Structure formats: C-alpha cells, structure tokens
Amino acid sequence: MIKKIAVLGAGTMGIGIAHLFANHGFAVSLYEPYKASLPSTREKLLSQERADEQSAVLLFSELEKAVTDADLIVEAVPEQLTIKRDVYGRLARLIKEQTIVASNTSTFALETLAEGQPFACRMVITHFFNPAHLIPLVEIVGLPSTSPAVMEEIVELMRACGKAPVVLNKDIPGFIANRLQAALMREACYLLENGVADTEQIDTAVKEGLGLRWAFKGPFEIADLGGLDIWSKVTGHLFPKLSVSTDEPESILTRKAEDHLGIKSGKGYYSYEDPIGTAEELQSNLQKLVSLKMKKNTEGSSQ
Numbered sequence: 001m002i003k004k005i006a007v008l009g010a011g012t013m014g015i016g017i018a019h020l021f022a023n024h025g026f027a028v029s030l031y032e033p034y035k036a037s038l039p040s041t042r043e044k045l046l047s048q049e050r051a052d053e054q055s056a057v058l059l060f061s062e063l064e065k066a067v068t069d070a071d072l073i074v075e076a077v078p079e080q081l082t083i084k085r086d087v088y089g090r091l092a093r094l095i096k097e098q099t100i101v102a103s104n105t106s107t108f109a110l111e112t113l114a115e116g117q118p119f120a121c122r123m124v125i126t127h128f129f130n131p132a133h134l135i136p137l138v139e140i141v142g143l144p145s146t147s148p149a150v151m152e153e154i155v156e157l158m159r160a161c162g163k164a165p166v167v168l169n170k171d172i173p174g175f176i177a178n179r180l181q182a183a184l185m186r187e188a189c190y191l192l193e194n195g196v197a198d199t200e201q202i203d204t205a206v207k208e209g210l211g212l213r214w215a216f217k218g219p220f221e222i223a224d225l226g227g228l229d230i231w232s233k234v235t236g237h238l239f240p241k242l243s244v245s246t247d248e249p250e251s252i253l254t255r256k257a258e259d260h261l262g263i264k265s266g267k268g269y270y271s272y273e274d275p276i277g278t279a280e281e282l283q284s285n286l287q288k289l290v291s292l293k294m295k296k297n298t299e300g301s302s303q
Helices: 012-023 035-048 063-067 081-091 110-114 148-160 177-193 199-214 219-226 228-241 250-257 275-302
Strands: 004-008 027-031 057-060 072-075 100-103 123-128 137-141 164-167
Touching: 004 012, 004 063, 012 027, 012 035, 012 057, 012 123, 027 063, 035 057, 057 063, 063 081, 072 081, 081 100, 081 110, 100 148, 110 123, 123 148, 137 148, 148 164, 177 199, 177 250, 199 219, 219 228
Parallel strands: 004 027, 004 072, 027 057, 072 100, 100 123, 137 164
Antiparallel strands: 123 137
C-alpha cells in the first residue's frame, strides 16, 4: 500500500508530480539538493497548490530525510545517466526493502537504469507529461523481472490520481506518445521546408482539424470510424510520399544555431512578447479540456 511518496528533483516535472500526489491525499516529500533553491521551489509549489494544501509537500535538501519510510520514490532528476545512477546508488543504502523506485525518464531504457541496482525488480518507468498535474497520460514500463504486483500497484496508484496509465509491453525509445509526436513533427517540418505551407497554416490544420478529433479518439478509433477500406487506400497512396528523413529538421537546426529556442528565448518558429502569458494560456486551455473530458467520461459511465 503506497502512502508516502518521495519525488527527487524539483524542476518543472518534479514539482508537478509532487503537486499531483499531494492533491490526492498522499504524504509527499520533494528533494531539492541545492538549499539556495528551496525558497523559489516553495513559491512554485504554492502557486500550484490549493490554498488548503499549501503545506502538503515537504521540501528537503538532504536525500536521506526525503526518502525516509517512502513507499514510492519518483526520480525526476536531470536527464543525465551519471546523475541518475549516482542517485540510485545512494538510494540503495537508504530505502526500505519493499520501496518501489520509478523514473520519469523519457530518454533512457529501464534496463540501463536498473543495471546493477539491488532494487531492480522493483523499478519501473512512469513517464508523465508536462504539466504533470493536468495531462492524464502516464506511460509505464517494467522489466521482464519486474514484479507483477509492483506493476499493478503503480497502475492503481495512477488511476487513483485521475491518470490514464498505459503499460507498454516492451521498452522502446520514445515510448508511444513521443514517437507519434516526433512522426508528426517530421512531416510538419517537411511541409514547411518544402514550401507547402507556413508555420501558422500547418499549426491551424492541427489545432482546428486533427487535434480536435484526437482529444477524444485515437488513430485506430478514427480509422474504424472512417472505414478500414478507405484507410487502406489513404495509407497505400500517401505512405510512399511521406518524409522518411532521419536527420534533424533544418528548420530546427537553423533556429537553434541562432539561439532562437522558442518560448525560453522569446523567439523560435514564432516571436513571444509575453512568454509567461503564453504558457499560462496553454495551461488554462488544457485545464478546460481535461475538465470537459472528465465530464464526458463521467456522463458516459453513468448511462
């Protein structure tokens, strides 16, 4: 039974994950190794948490205190293998025998992370999406040696927190969602770089067309709705004409070289006079969409 959760890493994802568990009644500790960052971390937490839950997440700069008696540890430290393995090595001496260790990685194979760890049979990947407290999807990956009971407990935990867990049958780079997202981005860059349409037109096609359907139906459901005889013709005709590039898109490389990195620099494919406002607008719209989906699901289950 998971009651106490420790989140390691107080970046954007770590704070969001801690916020999620705290808002669902779990005792949560958040590890931030740099003491000087604790005040700003607390401010970020308070900006997300409900007023009556402002003390729900306990902050620690000492790993031992953060993980004491934790039933689940969610590692959300920077995506550098040396950092992660250093943290795991320290955890091995501190955690209980039954503690589950989860990584939020989107980069490394679980087999690589778990190699040589005494708690390998209790390790999983729980890949959240930003903002972690809003996006329902969590991709879950285990090893062949991962206990089925551990997998079941993680799945049930995510469901209890209002998440939509997806368990992969095998570990693969990018998991499911990032592979689909990358495939779309490859074709979007191809259309842009070959002068078929500009960024605004391509984004509009996704936002006002595909994206609206994808919020409620996945690709296989949409294929069934359209008819597989039709999709057989569509895929047979289009697949040979789609981009199969394995290189980084030129439109991204050019902007990267000019230090136009998107919202973080104020300019990317678009210019941003109010980066914070842009991010807040997206979060507000996501909240509305998630609420709409939850209402739809509730109405569907009550019929």
